[in-house]
Structure formats: structure tokens, C-alpha cells
Amino acid sequence: MAVIALKPGYAEAVEFRDRKENFHGNQVVYLHWEEHLSFCSAIAFPLPPEMPFGALIEELIPTYYGMHPDYQSVNWEQVEWKIDGQSSTPDMSKSLADNGVGHKSLICFRTPGLNGYRGSCS
Amino acid sequence: MTPPRKKKMNLKQRYALMTRGLDWETSYQKMDDVFPYDTFEGIKITDWSKWEDPFRLTMDAYWKYQGEKERKLYAVLDSFAQNNGQLGISDARYVNAIKLFLTGVTPLEYQAHRHFAHLGRHIRGVGPRVAAQMQSLDELRHAQTQIHTISHYNKYFDGFAEFPHMHDRVWYLSVPKSFFDDACTAGPFEFFTAISFAFEYVLTNLLFVPFMSGAAYNGDLATVTFGFSAQSDEARHMTLGIEVIKFMLEQHPDNLPIVQKWVDKWFWRGHKMLGLVAMMMDYMLPKRIMSWKEAWEIYFTEAGGALFEDLSRYGLRVPKYADIATEEAEHISHQNWAIFYQYTQAAGFHTWLPTDEEMAWLSEKYPNTFDKYYRPRFEMWREMEAKGERFYNNALPQLCQTCQIPMGYTEPGDPGKIGFRSTEYKGERYHFCSDGCKDIFENEPEKFAQAWLPVHQIFQGNCGGADLGDVLKWYHMDNGADNLDYSGSPDQQQWDAWQAARKKVAN
Numbered sequence: 001m002a003v004i005a006l007k008p009g010y011a012e013a014v015e016f017r018d019r020k021e022n023f024h025g026n027q028v029v030y031l032h033w034e035e036h037l038s039f040c041s042a043i044a045f046p047l048p049p050e051m052p053f054g055a056l057i058e059e060l061i062p063t064y065y066g067m068h069p070d071y072q073s074v075n076w077e078q079v080e081w082k083i084d085g086q087s088s089t090p091d092m093s094k095s096l097a098d099n100g101v102g103h104k105s106l107i108c109f110r111t112p113g114l115n116g117y118r119g120s121c122s
Numbered sequence: 123m124t125p126p127r128k129k130k131m132n133l134k135q136r137y138a139l140m141t142r143g144l145d146w147e148t149s150y151q152k153m154d155d156v157f158p159y160d161t162f163e164g165i166k167i168t169d170w171s172k173w174e175d176p177f178r179l180t181m182d183a184y185w186k187y188q189g190e191k192e193r194k195l196y197a198v199l200d201s202f203a204q205n206n207g208q209l210g211i212s213d214a215r216y217v218n219a220i221k222l223f224l225t226g227v228t229p230l231e232y233q234a235h236r237h238f239a240h241l242g243r244h245i246r247g248v249g250p251r252v253a254a255q256m257q258s259l260d261e262l263r264h265a266q267t268q269i270h271t272i273s274h275y276n277k278y279f280d281g282f283a284e285f286p287h288m289h290d291r292v293w294y295l296s297v298p299k300s301f302f303d304d305a306c307t308a309g310p311f312e313f314f315t316a317i318s319f320a321f322e323y324v325l326t327n328l329l330f331v332p333f334m335s336g337a338a339y340n341g342d343l344a345t346v347t348f349g350f351s352a353q354s355d356e357a358r359h360m361t362l363g364i365e366v367i368k369f370m371l372e373q374h375p376d377n378l379p380i381v382q383k384w385v386d387k388w389f390w391r392g393h394k395m396l397g398l399v400a401m402m403m404d405y406m407l408p409k410r411i412m413s414w415k416e417a418w419e420i421y422f423t424e425a426g427g428a429l430f431e432d433l434s435r436y437g438l439r440v441p442k443y444a445d446i447a448t449e450e451a452e453h454i455s456h457q458n459w460a461i462f463y464q465y466t467q468a469a470g471f472h473t474w475l476p477t478d479e480e481m482a483w484l485s486e487k488y489p490n491t492f493d494k495y496y497r498p499r500f501e502m503w504r505e506m507e508a509k510g511e512r513f514y515n516n517a518l519p520q521l522c523q524t525c526q527i528p529m530g531y532t533e534p535g536d537p538g539k540i541g542f543r544s545t546e547y548k549g550e551r552y553h554f555c556s557d558g559c560k561d562i563f564e565n566e567p568e569k570f571a572q573a574w575l576p577v578h579q580i581f582q583g584n585c586g587g588a589d590l591g592d593v594l595k596w597y598h599m600d601n602g603a604d605n606l607d608y609s610g611s612p613d614q615q616q617w618d619a620w621q622a623a624r625k626k627v628a629n
Binding site: 003004014016017023024028030034037041043046084085103106117118121 | 460464495503516566568578581
């Protein structure tokens with residue numbers, strides 16, 4: 001359905017605020033650790049599309065999720081990944097773009113056997 | 123000889139002359155050119171004279187009544203200030219609820235003033251036009267009296283001084299701000315449905331009762347008095363809300379689907395925004411009134427249920443997703459407080475973990491959810507605090523494109539799983555916290571694709587810089603005073619010093 005507007009041509013004149021071009025060469029990527037909802041939501045990053053996928057595990061995840069008591073026990077071989085809702089086996093050496101991560105993509109990871117503080121999904 | 127005295131008009135005559143009697147049909151300009159806003163939404167009005175005036179108030183009487191209320195209010199405010207009323211509150215943590223009110227709600231009163239002034243000019247029917255003019259004045263008075271009432275706290279506590287500036291910029295205040303911007307950029311009938319009906323009629327008790335009773339329970343006489351002073355106005359606003367809905371539905375059968383869509387939209391938007399009130403009731407009041415879940419049952423499930431039963435004779439049904447909102451009443455306050463706890467570094471009020479006693483209260487009030495999902499979260503954070511490793515979320519949250527709240531709400535029926543929704547529009551992805559927010563976007567994608575999402579704006583470089591310190595400066599947030607935990611804050615230090623001094627005097 002389309003907006004009902006008073007001004008003719010309103011819909012065509014609209015400027016979308018979050019186009020990829022507005023992020024200075026980066027694209028917005030959301031990252032979420034399933035069953036660890038003490039991190040209240042997925043977290044957002046402006047990342048270069050050419051960044052290797054492996055940098056998520058080496059840099060971003062330890063920095064932003066490392067304080068969780070489950071973090072030290074994560075076995076990265078067993079982690080299940082989803083990119084935009086689809087199960088995926090990302091190639092860590094290839095770029096985000098090559099792994100199918102686009103602007104405003106959501107990357108979810110699940111750590112089997114680890115489901116939050118005392119199993120509470122927190 | 124004395125001239126014969128003019129006969130005094132009775133109230134009804136005065137009312138007729140001073141409201142409807144002031145209207146006229148234009149002759150050398152087309153009515154459609156004079157009133158360009160009130161037809162494009164598709165609402166069909168066949169006879170404006172069928173409007174029942176709910177207020178029965180003329181402007182001169184209005185000035186008189188409001189003037190009297192004003193005198194009483196300011197007398198109480200003066201005495202509150204002279205008697206150091208800030209010392210009589212239950213605990214300084216309470217003041218944080220008032221910070222949230224001043225930064226989140228008061229600016230909306232001002233926006234309401236502006237938009238009702240617009241409607242007071244642009245509605246073709248004189249009945250609703252006069253009603254909108256009076257409400258416009260009410261809203262200005264509310265904004266003003268709230269600012270004056272709360273200014274007393276600004277002398278002693280942090281977090282108040284930059285409220286209008288913060289309202290325009292701070293990430294979580296974009297939630298109420300964008301809610302109201304959405305209403306003000308809609309046509310006049312949608313605005314009436316959004317603000318007068320969905321907000322002031324259906325949901326208002328969930329905003330004002332918690333804040334005003336919260337104030338009463340926590341010794342805040344100033345805010346209570348303000349609340350009383352606004353109460354009679356609110357009754358008028360509610361009457362306008364219900365009258366607008368009935369009028370639209372009675373005027374033409376084609377109006378029903380349009381009105382229903384608006385009721386669905388604004389109920390959902392209101393429910394999400396009131397999550398801030400939910401958190402205030404369950405976590406921020408040192409002396410609690412009732413739980414959010416109890417308030418929801420009384421004011422929405424029961425009162426709202428009766429209302430929609432009454433409106434069903436016009437074909438209007440209960441808002442879509444009302445059942446989901448009711449299920450969320452078990453979760454929303456806990457999830458929201460957890461958001462602010464982990465982003466305390468960027469919040470304009472203080473946060474804390476609930477005490478043992480407070481957690482026991484939450485367990486009792488939320489037997490289905492608190493112990494299972496939320497107590498462990500707070501206990502984990504408490505352990506981390508004890509080790510000197512207070513939990514902060516150092517990345518920015520993913521926001522819902524519609525309500526702009528961090529996407530922290532869980533799947534209906536599965537509180538261990540975040541509810542992700544997304545859609546594509548013109549080749550671009552958009553994310554939502556719920557089906558309700560996704561539907562709203564899909565009905566008007568052109569509008570919501572323009573959303574100013576605070577997190578994305580920071581990434582685009584429009585919020586003062588990339589570091590937290592830069593962004594806080596841009597927010598006019600005094601780092602170390604306005605934000606962070608209550609424990610160790612200047613607010614707490616001062617409150618403790620006052621309490622110590624009082625004890626000394628008492629001994």
C-alpha cells in the first residue's frame with residue numbers, strides 16, 4: 001500500500017535516509033548472539049564490505065561479547081550461522097560481501113550447548 | 123433617564139453565538155481552497171453541523187476557569203519550593219522518573235499545542251475547530267506548568283537542564299519524538315484518531331495515572347498538584363477523542379476501513395511508546411503503586427474492552443494485535459529496563475539493579491516470567507558488578523524502523539528469542555521489532571523509509587562524532603553527572619549528605 005499524501009509527487013520526492021551511499025564506504029551490519037539476551041538486541045556496526053568474515057570472530061565478537069560468562073566456552077567450529085535468516089557456512093577468509101552480507105544484513109550466531117547465564121537465555 | 127439594561131444572554135445563547143455563530147461560508151474564495159487539508163485522507167463528511175460539541179465552553183469562560191486553576195497551582199508550587207519539597211520525596215531515585223517525563227513527555231505537550239492550533243485553523247466544521255483551539259491552549263498550559271513544576275528539581279538534580287535539546291537528539295527520546303512527528307505529519311483526521319482517540323482516550327490512563335499516583339506515593343506534591351490541574355482538561359480531551367471517532371463513523375460508511383486502519387496503527391504505536399512508562403512503574407518508583415501488568419489489565423483489557431464493545435455498533439473492532447500487546451505486558455518493563463541498564467552511559471537519567479526486596483515484588487507481580495527470564499539476567503549483572511566488572515553494552519543497538527526502540531522484544535510465545543521482522547522496499551532492507559511495526563511500515567513505506575534512526579545517524583557522522591564522548595556532548599549530556607548508575611552519582615551523594623544532615627539535626 002502507498003502513503004496517501006496531500007502533495008502530488010510526494011512519494012517520488014522522498015529521500016531515504018539510510019541508503020548505503022550515506023555511510024562513507026561502509027555498510028551497516030547487525031550481529032546477534034542467539035539465546036544471550038542480556039545483550040538486549042542485535043548490535044549494529046558500520047563495516048567495509050571487503051572486511052573478511054573472520055574478523056567478526058577475531059575482533060568484533062571478543063570486543064563486544066567477550067564479557068559474557070559463556071564467551072570463553074564457545075567452540076567456534078560448532079557455531080551455527082545465519083545470514084538474513086538463511087543458514088550459512090561462511091568462509092572466514094572471504095569478505096563479508098562474498099559471503100552474501102549486504103547493507104543492513106543481519107548475522108545471527110548460535111552456540112549449541114551455551115544458552116545464556118544458567119540456561120536462562122540471558 | 124437611565125437607558126434600559128440590555129438583557130443578559132443565557133449560557134446556551136452565549137455558547138451558540140461565540141462558537142458556531144462565529145462561522146461563515148466563504149463567498150469569493152472556494153471553501154476547498156480555504157480548508158485545503160480536511161479532504162485528502164478520504165474521510166467523507168456530509169454534514170458538519172451534526173458534530174456534537176463536547177466542551178460546551180466559551181473562550182471567556184475558559185480563561186476564567188483556567189486562570190483560577192493556575193492561581194491554585196502556583197500557590198502550591200511556591201510553598202513546595204519554600205518548604206524544600208525536594209527533601210520530602212521517598213528517595214532520590216524517584217527523581218529519575220521525573221527526568222524521563224520532562225525529556226520525553228513535556229515536549230510532546232508542546233507539539234500537541236502546535237498541532238491543535240493548526241487544526242483550530244484548518245478544520246472546516248466550526249464545532250471541532252473551536253474544540254481544537256481550546257485544546258491547543260490546554261496543551262500549551264500543560265507544557266508550561268510542567269516545566270515550571272519540574273524546574274524546582276532542576277535546582278538540585280542533574281538531567282533536567284537540557285530537556286528540549288535532548289528531546290530532539292537523544293537516541294531513546296527519538297521514540298516519543300518520532301511518534302508525535304508521525305501524527306503531526308498526518309492529515310487532520312488521522313491526527314485526531316492518533317492523539318485524541320488512541321492516545322488521550324484509549325491509553326491516557328496508562329500514562330497519567332502511573333505518573334500522578336507515582337508522584338503521590340513518592341511524596342512529590344508538586345507533580346501531584348500539576349496532575350490535578352490538568353485533570354479537568356484531560357476529561358475534555360477524552361470527550362473530543364470519542365466524539366471524533368463517532369462523528370467519522372456516523373458520517374459515511376466508507377470511513378470505517380480508514381478509521382480502523384488508524385486505530386490499529388496508533389494503538390500499536392502507543393503500546394510501544396508506553397513501554398517507557400511500564401519500566402518507570404516497575405523499576406523506577408522507590409514506592410510502587412501497582413505493576414504495569416495490573417495497570418494494563420485495568421486500563422486496557424477491562425476499560426478498553428468495554429469501549430470497543432460499545433464501538434462495535436459502528437463496525438469498529440478491537441485494535442489488531444491487542445492480544446500480542448497484552449502478552450507483552452508480562453515482559454516489556456523488564457526488557458526496557460535491561461536496555462537502559464546496559465546503555466546507562468548514554469542515558470539522561472540514572473539506572474540501578476533492583477534490590478532483593480524489589481526483585482521479590484517483581485516475582486510476585488510477574489509469576490509467569492520474572493523468575494524464569496529476568497531475575498537471572500539481573501543476578502548475572504549483580505555478580506559482575508560485585509567483581510568490579512559492571513556490564514555495559516559497548517556497541518550500538520539495532521533499532522526498529524517504525525518505533526525506533528532497540529529491537530529487544532521477544533517472539534510471541536518464546537521469550538528466549540528476539541522477534542526479528544524485515545521487509546524490502548525499493549531494493550533496501552528494513553527491520554522491525556514486531557508484526558505491528560512491520561504492518562505500519564508496509565502501509566506507508568514512503569513515510570517510514572525517511573526515519574531518522576539515531577544509530578544510523580551516528581554512523582553517518584551527523585551526531586557530533588564517532589566516540590561516545592562526542593555524541594554525549596552533541597546531546598548536551600553532562601558525562602558523569604546526567605548519565606550512568608545512581609550509585610556514585612552526584613545526585614546520590616547530595617541526597618545522602620542531606621539525609622546525614624537531617625539525622626544530625628534530629629539527634
